[in-house]
Amino acid sequence: MMTSADTPADSLFHPDLLDRYSANGPRYTSYPTALQFTDQFDPEHYRHAARNPAASPGGLSLYFHIPFCDTVCFYCGCNKVATKNRAHARPYLERLKREIALQAELFDTARPVSQLHWGGGTPTFLSHAEMAELMAATREHFRLLPDEQAEYSIEVDPREASAETIGILRDIGFNRLSLGVQDFDPRVQQAVNRIQPRAMTETVMNAARDEGFQSVSVDLIYGLPHQSVESFSRTLDAVVELAPDRLSVFGYAHMPSMFKMQRQIDEAALPSPAVRLAILRRVIERLTGAGYVYIGMDHFALPGDELALAQQAGTLQRNFQGYSTRADCDLIGFGASSIGKVGDVYAQNARDLAGYGAAIDGGRLAITRGVRLTRGDRLRRDIITRLMCQFELRFDALEAAHGIDFRTGFADEIRRLAPLEDDGLVSIERDAIRVRPAGRMLVRNVAMIFDRYLAHAGRERFSRTI
Known part of the structure; x- marks a missing residue:
């Protein structure tokens, strides 16, 4: 092949x-896909699948959704809560800890956690102490692996993370980072309400390398307002100089009828379809010319990265974080809107904080939708x-x-x-x-x-x- x-x-x-x-x-x-999930789903199917590890005898993958953001990026379609009040994290953290205990009761927790991911929102909205507390609670109920055997990743907003933060993340067990960048052009950043100078991103990447993170990924978006082939080429040049192990270069999906914050974007400033294609062409040329392997869709990786090696070995998979190297894991979702894949079922938690909180406070799983395959x-x-x-x-x-x-x-x-x-x-x-x-x-x-x-x-x- x-x-x-x-x-x-x-x-x-x-x-x-x-x-x-x-x-x-x-x-x-x-x-x-999630469009086939139904609120008629019986959570008992999820419980049965969790208690039947013979259906998927491999390790476990844990996903934690931290929905809070200090500021909102206009392009974002994630399930998020924009707030500057850091106190909102405390009740959510307490519920996550109770959900960890509820989920652990269903599974054979001797199964190793080979993959773990925190997404959002902005996971580093939590304080350093709160992040350590959440990982400690996870470790109390599940079997986390030594660093060399694990793939434990977290999405990081460089505007919300210092070199000290990166050191804390490494200390509590993370060994992979995914950094949101989107575009380094100041005009584009202003248009999407995400001001993030290159130096800020570079500080986080340098700290990750100093701390021994095994892989650093960068997310870019093409199709944002005021982008041109020339402006995005400058961003690509800067990113290539920073040399992340992986890149995801997403095409912006402008769907203001679904995502209200996208109404803040000036549609007249969006690049035309022809310009979007030209930007995409430059992405392909620049990244493959710099030695990155095209994994598929919008993913690139250096030849020695696990993602590229998994593709060569025929073990690459898809999950809710995109391309993944771990094929044999049951996925347990924690937090509002998170999705689990266990055996032959997908199960999604309540999307809103109120619904999620009411279920967990009542001692129940927060599953509201799903499908049995x-x-x-x-x-x-x-x-x-x-x-x-x-x-x-x-x-x-x-x-x-x-x-x-x-x-x-x-x-x-x-x-x-x-x-x-x-x-x-x-x-x-x-x-x-x-x-x-x-x-x-x-x-x-x-x-x-x-x-x-x-x-x-x-x-x-x-x-x-x-």
Whole structure:
């Protein structure tokens, strides 16, 4: 299999195809997607799956959602609470600790926690003492691993973290950081209400390296107001100089009907579709030219990073944080709006703080929505994961895993892939479907062919594939 490291930038970027296939579609951090979650979901299905580790005998992955932000970025579509009152963190922290105990009762806590992630919001909204307290409570109820065996990451806003903060995070067990940058251009930062000079980001990155963090990732966004190819090229040059281990370069999804804060953005200042494509082309050229491997969708990594190595080894996966190296974990979600994946169920907590707090205060799990996967869901999830992570679908492996005849069971999907094959996005071979270099940036479109729910979904709730 040709790896992304072997793929030149001009093989990935085909503006005519990107323009033709750009459409609203899922990112497939889960399948079925969250649109199929229902409030008729019975939390007992989650409890049963948690108590049945034979269904997924591997380790555990823990996700903690910390929703608070000191200020709000206008582009953001995350579940967040903007407040300058740090006292709001204390009751939330107490509920997280009670939820940890409630969840731990359901699982075999001898299973190691091989992956842990704090997201938000801004996790470092918590004080240093509160962050240590939360990790200590986690360690009390779950089996956390030694540093060299664990992948424990946290999203950090450099505006909310000093070198001392980074040292505290390392001391309590984190070994990977994800830094929000978005754009270094002052005009763009002003337009989206995120003032973050390069020196601020550089301070955090240098501290992370001094403290021995194993991986540092940077998030960028293209498609923001006032961006141009020239301005974003300067941001890319600065980021390449900083040399993060991974990069995520997201296309901004302007959906002000869904996210009210986006109404603060001047739509007239947004780059045109043609300029967005030109920026994307520069991203591909600059990052691959600097030695980064194109992982898929909007992710890049240095060749020696675990993400790139997992893709080469065929063990790359998708979860709610995007691409992941840990394939065999049950995911437990903590906090408002967090989603767990345990066995054959997805389960989501109440999105609002009031609903979340009422459940935890009542001694109950805060699950309000979810879905129990059918056999067909599990099969299609496997297909979509293989395509998005390995860029190929070998029929023999899939048939052995699920006891099917692929060409018979998916004759309609093969027929619907034919136009994509004509356009050079995929090749349909005797023993496999392979995503060709021209189709890698459009792999979501390929995956959508196998999504049986998509025809009935409200596509306007998904972001553009490009």
